[in-house]
Amino acid sequence: MSTISLSTATAISATARPATRLRLTARGRGVLLAVASVPLAVGIAFAAISGGSAIASGADKPVAAVETITVMPGDTLWSIAGSIAPEADPRDVIGDISRMNLLRGGEIQIGQELAIPAQYAE
Template sequence: MSTYVIQPSAIQPSSVRSPSAARRADQVTGTVRLTRRGRLVLFLVALATVLVVGFFLGAGSVATGERGASPATEIVMVQPGETLWDIASRITPAGDDVRETMFDIKRLNALASSALDAGQRIRVPA
């Protein structure tokens, strides 16, 4: 470990400046000092610039001119005592999985659960 020692004889009187002289020297050299508010404004301007550039670059449309093939559906009224499984099993073709049809019905109607109410109208795949 080394130690650095400053001897009083090494300091020259011309190298010691008063605070006002230091400020004048900074003004002459053109040093810019930002305040807290200046740093905040600079940060917000940079953030706004990045957001604007991001919106313009990310705004490209990925849509095509073709219409999507929407699945054919029909509306069914739920009878008293009828469950989603009953409806799905009635419309599912032989050999297909009833659970997939139940999933499709829930997705078409934005259902959070499999619970249905009597008289409720739901869309089912045709």
């Protein structure tokens, strides 16, 4: 059989607390949080101040005039394409009108305003 012997020196050192333990009070935690958040607040303030000048205003951009056509009773995309561009292939004109007006499936309603692509506008 083996025996284990404990001396009082090892038992006392095992139960003693380390002398370098850091204890923070509630006020100390608040101060530490405030000091740690200062760089974050400075970064956000810098981004807010300098980021506003990067927004494009578009004031010097020329305004593009868009010609529109109002859909009348009996109008179809095919008839509209034939009337605005009789020399072009109606399928191409319909595709351009559909893309410009975000039409799904070529459905149009009476009274709807359709924007006409610039190459077909008179």
